[in-house]
Amino acid sequence: MNQFKLIFVTFLLLSVTYSQAQQIKGSVFDSYKQPLNGAYVYNTTSKSHAHTSENGYFLIEESAVGDSLEIGLLGFKKTTIVLTENSFSGSLSIVLENNVFNLEELVLTEQINPLNTLVKMDLETNPINSSQEILRKVPGLIIGQHAGGGKAEQIFLRGFDIDHGTDISINVDGIPVNNVSHAHGQGYSDLHFVIPETISNIHFGKGPYYAEARDFTTAGYVDFKTKNSLKNNTIKLSYGQFNTIRTLGLFNVHEKSKRDNAYVGIEYIETDGPFNTSQNFNRVNLIGKYTAYVNNTDKLAFTVTHLDSRWDASGQIPQRAVDSGLIDRFGAIDDTEGGNTSRTNANVEFRSVIDDNTLLTSNAFYSHYDFELYSNFTFFLEDPINGDQIKQKEDRNIFGFNAQIDKTKALSFADLKTTTGVGLRHDRVSDIELSHTLNRKTTLENIQLGDLNQTNMFAFYKAEFDLGKFKITPGLRLEYFKFMYNDALAEDYVTQAENKAGLFPKLNVVFEQNDNLQWFFKSGIGFHSNDTRVVVAQKGKEVLPKAYGVDFGPIWKPIPKLAVNATAWYLFLEQEFVYVGDAGVVEPSGKTERYGVDFGLRYQLTDYLYFNTDATLTKARSTEDPEGENYIPLAPKLTFVGGLSLNEFNGFTGGIHYRYVGDRPANEDNSVVAEGYFVTDFNLNYKINKNITLGVAIENVFDTEWNETQFLTETRLQNELNPVEEIHFTPGTPFTAKGSITYNF
Structure with a gap:
């Protein structure tokens, strides 16, 4: 009899556990009602996770009532929801609010690539x-x-x-x-x-x-x-x-x-x-x-x-x-x-x-x-x-x-x-x-x-x-x-x-x-x-x-x-x-x-200044x-590209960006060289109000004399023998x- 009770209790516990561990489905949208692709969805209790598809859709395994889901995507405010019984009755609809891009929030393990x-x-x-x-x-x-x-x-x-x-x-x-x-x-x-x-x-x-x-x-x-x-x-x-x-x-x-x-x-x-x-x-x-x-x-x-x-x-x-x-x-x-x-x-x-x-x-x-x-x-x-x-x-x-x-x-x-x-x-x-x-x-x-x-x-x-x-x-x-x-x-x-x-x-x-x-x-x-x-x-x-x-x-x-x-x-x-x-x-x-x-x-x-170089x-x-x-x-030997960007600071956006290409061989023995260059561009925009933005862009800020493309070619001009x-x-x-x-x- 005691063995029967033990088997019954064990079966009951397994049934409860199984009923608690369920799938949770949902979709993630931005404030413009558009689906977000690549958002990270993480169950902080079971440690299960997923990424939203291009439709904003996700499915999380091993979820139960009372678990917390964290949903985040760079450029949006992270949000947390607590799962209730109603969460499992249909598909969740989650809206993320826009936010300034913040590199501090980047977690490598949360990214698909x-x-x-x-x-x-x-x-x-x-x-x-x-x-x-x-x-x-x-x-x-x-x-x-x-x-x-x-x-x-x-x-x-x-x-x-x-x-x-x-x-x-x-x-x-x-x-x-x-x-x-x-x-x-x-x-x-x-x-x-x-x-x-x-x-x-x-x-x-x-x-x-x-x-x-x-x-x-x-x-x-x-x-x-x-x-x-x-x-x-x-x-x-x-x-x-x-x-x-x-x-x-x-x-x-x-x-x-x-x-x-x-x-x-x-x-x-x-x-x-x-x-x-x-x-x-x-x-x-x-x-x-x-x-x-x-x-x-x-x-x-x-x-x-x-x-x-x-x-x-x-x-x-x-x-x-x-x-x-x-x-x-x-x-x-x-x-x-x-x-x-x-x-x-x-x-x-x-x-x-x-x-x-x-x-x-x-x-x-x-x-x-x-x-x-x-x-x-x-x-x-x-x-x-x-x-x-x-x-x-x-x-x-x-x-x-x-x-x-x-x-x-x-x-x-x-x-x-x-x-x-x-x-x-x-x-x-x-x-x-x-x-x-x-x-x-x-x-x-x-x-x-x-x-x-x-x-x-x-x-x-x-x-x-x-x-x-x-x-x-x-x-x-x-x-x-x-x-x-x-x-x-x-x-x-x-x-x-x-x-x-x-x-x-x-x-x-x-x-x-x-x-x-x-x-x-x-x-x-x-x-x-x-x-x-x-x-x-x-x-x-x-x-x-x-x-x-x-x-x-x-x-x-x-x-x-x-x-x-x-x-x-x-x-x-x-x-x-x-x-x-x-x-x-x-x-x-x-x-x-x-x-x-x-x-x-x-x-x-800062929240508004962003530097990148490659x-x-x-x-x-x-x-x-x-x-x-x-x-x-x-074939290029040495290249640099990068710049400093200003993002949404008191109505201003813009940046200064550079690109550098080193000298390259123009022929097989490197006796002729295609000269490299360093060029800098600049742009600045100012948002007057929510509707109107003025901008200025300058290519080659320092008026560098540079050759965009170069080839070693045999030619003859009309007056040449x-x-x-x-x-x-x-x-x-x-x-x-x-x-x-x-x-x-």
Whole structure:
């Protein structure tokens, strides 16, 4: 009988305990009724925790009546609620009030990705106000413009001269920005269709370590998210030197709610630029986005954007022409360069909580893209009569989708989160052209002309084992490519076709030593993405040369208002085939290795003053050439970026920011050097009242004479008998001031 009583009491206690330990569900919103992504939800009693999804949704295990939940997110006031019986009867709705960003509140263990959180702070304390600044938010990434403002920026990262996107994957809301097998070069990434004020978040990663990261992720990837709603309607007008005008309108077209939101935007820019020959640059951007939240767990978003741009350019100029007085720094040898481009995107995103442990994220997209560019890099080297101007042109349609499922599961020894994904991208490019032209009017010779089809299918899987102090994440990515090219200049109709598949493993480890110190080790195999014209020319050989990389370092908060990150890294590439769109030839560069150190620091001096800096030191070499003759041209060695930001102090916001690029080798033996530069920019805004803000922005405060982009090129001027090889450059922007007025309502 006593044994029966003991069994009964034990069963009763277990039943009570089970009934008390329940799941708690809810959603977290801001004061504008918009869901908050990445908020940390922590049960102080059971120590269970979770992060909110993009819909603001969360689920906490092992919760009971009387437990306390802490909910927090940087930039918002932390709140605590005590669970009652009613808390379990439905879904909680929690509102966080806005607050000044405070680095002291950053707890590394609460962040999904601490480095991305720090960049989010940079974005909030120093908002983006031009499309060129978008990529500069990524620590260690340097950009340069060298064709009148309408051409995609040149990118430098981790010892790579990435050109316009050959080794970095760039995406916006799941839409790939990189254009494969582009008329100007592989991976060409024109981000100018993004209105900077619509960016809500930047997510990035360096190296080939991420199973979910797409084609072109060699040096790294950058994913941008646009806002689902606007806090205010905004009208902005800016005017500055060189007849620079920018107008912006962003408007909510639906009353903001927890259920759905919609807004539209238009941006128009024009400028003559600082060059002696006017750039005649103008660009218009349009955006419309509708977001609906269904059942507090599902999200459907539809976005349409359109870009239309045209410009004239002065191109790169030879140093000897400036030294001789033939032209000044802002002159031109051929001022008929320039181009026009347009891009229309349509994107549907769907995010659904399938069950308490399963999340589906997906999007389907379509892009139509037109491109026409006129350049003259060698002047009269090949054609002493008409000059060497070239035209690059294409008409492109892009179709694709991405889908992934995240599942969580409690194992006996760890919490497990798995991510499984698949996707497709298909490019159809008509009349991809390289021609010899005269004055942008007459086509003298078709050098290349054809139609191109490229298909990329992929699948990936990763599993994150949360062991408490350790998080171990193995992953695997499968890539499949189909390349097809029809040469319109060939006598007979022939489809050149190749296909290739590759399997690329990854392994990442995070050790959380304490709330203020985290160590990470990343490793993985990626590949150097190749152009269709490279693949068919090589007859499918070495189509996906592998890239092997490792990263190691800490993220540390030695004191409450200081965050430091450091990384030692190494990357080896088996081959770097490059299709040179300007010449229509394939250039293999052989095996290469790069290694270096990244360092970042964020320090909050006061609630309103915020300092950040990022530095990189890199060594980039070819492994197949003799020592001293194995430099990789234009690979950055030393870079610094950073600044001091003022955030919401008595109506004032603004900052002073700098960027430094050290001298770089311009050729393989470092006998010619591309000179470095140090440039400082300044901006200050004053909020007169809740509706009106006045602003001033100055580029190149100290009027530094600097070269934004530089190339070692062999050219011949019209009055020269023999060609000369020397540095050619595009001059950097001189001191330039502009004022703005913003009306929010």
